[in-house]
Amino acid sequence: MKESFKPGTLLYPLPVVMVSCGTMEGEKNIITVAWTGTINSDPPMCYISVRKSRHSHSIISQTKEFVINLVTEDLAYATDWCGVRSGKDYDKFREMKLTPVAGQVVKAPLIEESPLSLECKVVEVKELGSHDMFIAEVVAVDAEDSLIDKTTGQFQLNHAHPVAYSHGKYFKLGEKLGSFGYSVKKKARKK
Amino acid sequence: MKESFKPGTLLYPLPVVMVSCGTMEGEKNIITVAWTGTINSDPPMCYISVRKSRHSHSIISQTKEFVINLVTEDLAYATDWCGVRSGKDYDKFREMKLTPVAGQVVKAPLIEESPLSLECKVVEVKELGSHDMFIAEVVAVDAEDSLIDKTTGQFQLNHAHPVAYSHGKYFKLGEKLGSFGYSVKKKARKK
Numbered sequence: 001m002k003e004s005f006k007p008g009t010l011l012y013p014l015p016v017v018m019v020s021c022g023t024m025e026g027e028k029n030i031i032t033v034a035w036t037g038t039i040n041s042d043p044p045m046c047y048i049s050v051r052k053s054r055h056s057h058s059i060i061s062q063t064k065e066f067v068i069n070l071v072t073e074d075l076a077y078a079t080d081w082c083g084v085r086s087g088k089d090y091d092k093f094r095e096m097k098l099t100p101v102a103g104q105v106v107k108a109p110l111i112e113e114s115p116l117s118l119e120c121k122v123v124e125v126k127e128l129g130s131h132d133m134f135i136a137e138v139v140a141v142d143a144e145d146s147l148i149d150k151t152t153g154q155f156q157l158n159h160a161h162p163v164a165y166s167h168g169k170y171f172k173l174g175e176k177l178g179s180f181g182y183s184v185k186k187k188a189r190k191k
Numbered sequence: 192m193k194e195s196f197k198p199g200t201l202l203y204p205l206p207v208v209m210v211s212c213g214t215m216e217g218e219k220n221i222i223t224v225a226w227t228g229t230i231n232s233d234p235p236m237c238y239i240s241v242r243k244s245r246h247s248h249s250i251i252s253q254t255k256e257f258v259i260n261l262v263t264e265d266l267a268y269a270t271d272w273c274g275v276r277s278g279k280d281y282d283k284f285r286e287m288k289l290t291p292v293a294g295q296v297v298k299a300p301l302i303e304e305s306p307l308s309l310e311c312k313v314v315e316v317k318e319l320g321s322h323d324m325f326i327a328e329v330v331a332v333d334a335e336d337s338l339i340d341k342t343t344g345q346f347q348l349n350h351a352h353p354v355a356y357s358h359g360k361y362f363k364l365g366e367k368l369g370s371f372g373y374s375v376k377k378k379a380r381k382k
Contacts, residue, residue: 002308003339004295005332005346009229010307011237011259012348013355013364015204037228038200039240040319046202049230068202073368081374104195116201117193128231141196148194155196157203157358164204164355164364167348173204173355174365177264183272 009035016165018079018114019048020100021059021066023107028100030092030111031056032083034165035131036068044138046120049131055087060134064122065106069114073161076170104140115144115160200226207356209270209305210239211291212250212257214298219291221283221302222247223274225356226322227259235329237311240322246278251325255313256297260305264352267361295331306335306351 014034022028035049046068050057060066071079078096085092093100093109100109103119110117120136143155164171205225213219226240237259241248251257262270269287276283284291284300291300294310301308311327334346355362 001336002292002301002303002333003336005334007235007309007329007332009232009235009237009329010261010332010346010348011206011208011227011229011309012261013204013206013353014228015202017202035229035231036202037205037238038202038226039238039317039324040226040322041200042321043319044198044200045319046200047228047230070201070203076368077374080369080372084372084375101193110193112193118198118202128234128236130233131231133230138198138200141198141201142193143196145192145194155201155358157201158360158362162204162357163368164357166353166355166364167346168371169349170368170370171349172365172368173357174363177267177354177361177363178271179361180271180359181275183268184275 013164013166013171016071016079016163016170018069018071018075018082018111019056019066020069020111021056021063021108023063027059028093028109029056029059029087030082030098032079039135045136046118046138047133047135049133051131057132060122061125063108065108066120066134066136067103067106067108067110068118068120069111070116071163072115073163073172075113076163079163080170103142106139110142115147116155116157117142204355204357204362207262207270207354207361209260209262209266209273209302210247210257211260211302212247212254212299214254218250219284219300220247220250220278221273221289223270230326236327237309237329238324238326240319240324242322248323251313252316254299256299257311257325257327258294258297258299258301259309259311260302261307262354263306264354264363266304267354270354271361294333297330301333306338307346307348308333
């Protein structure tokens with residue numbers, strides 16, 4: 001049986017990522033975001049939604065670029081901390097012992113400890129109410145080389161122990177249920 | 192060490208949801224989507240990105256509404272199947288033994304077997320390239336009543352065994368790493 005709930009943001013599990021930004025000395029910052037996702041495959045595009053009151057909002061509004069850094073179990077504590085503290089009060093890289101490194105295309109720093117960083121350039125900002133949506137194109141990708149399969153050249157993200165965010169809690173990924181298309185692959189179904 | 196990858200859609204883990212649509216008899220359909228997320232908290236807004244070639248694309252373009260149905264472990268097989276088969280060829284509700292039920296606000300059906308359904312009205316369609324992004328407002332929420340805590344009235348989504356999609360694979364959620372804010376709560380850290 002279904003019960004009526006008031007309209008809300010109950011779409012889960014979501015990614016939780018550390019977004020790094022800032023191009024000038026002393027400006028660099030990290031904001032944790034779960035309102036993020038892929039919006040287009042070709043060209044690759046994604047978004048982050050950020051409250052106007054956040055320190056990173058003004059940085060990204062000015063610089064028009066940011067980096068989405070995927071999060072692993074080892075980074076969960078720093079991810080949470082960067083989500084509740086403000087860059088107005090702390091140098092988050094220093095406090096969380098994270099290492100800013102130069103990207104390929106954007107001037108905003110990547111987080112070295114993240115297994116995968118998506119360098120993004122903002123193409124549009126949409127004001128939606130509580131949040132502004134920064135719509136962006138992924139202009140470069142930086143992957144931890146130890147996660148690249150030497151034989152296939154494929155990036156093995158799921159070997160990096162990614163973290164999901166679901167309804168106020170951070171979770172490890174658990175048992176694999178299947179690969180895309182498994183429901184129509186007879187061999188896979190017999191396993 | 193970081194290695195350069197070509198720009199791509201590597202933001203994971205993502206939600207994977209069954210989107211139901213169609214308002215007329217014989218029109219109802221289900222499409223599986225991972226390019227989805229929350230874009231605004233107040234008012235609650237989310238999006239789905241869908242290729243123009245998909246059967247549901249034309250339905251949603253015409254009806255301007257859809258329902259996001261969250262997925263559990265029990266629904267993983269149907270979720271995968273609805274992602275690889277087309278509503279042009281199958282009645283997906285019938286094939287997957289899913290039950291269409293009336294929503295509160297939209298005319299598109301909910302999926303009864305889903306623990307939580309978000310009824311959505313499209314407010315804008317953005318053509319991005321391979322995909323069109325349907326930007327929508329959440330106008331009603333329908334929750335499985337057995338998942339509502341009788342004491343607190345809170346919906347316990349994480350008791351429903353939600354599924355995450357990461358880099359081509361479906362996963363159960365695993366061990367809990369912490370709750371939002373745990374990094375700054377001294378009591379929680381001592382546990």
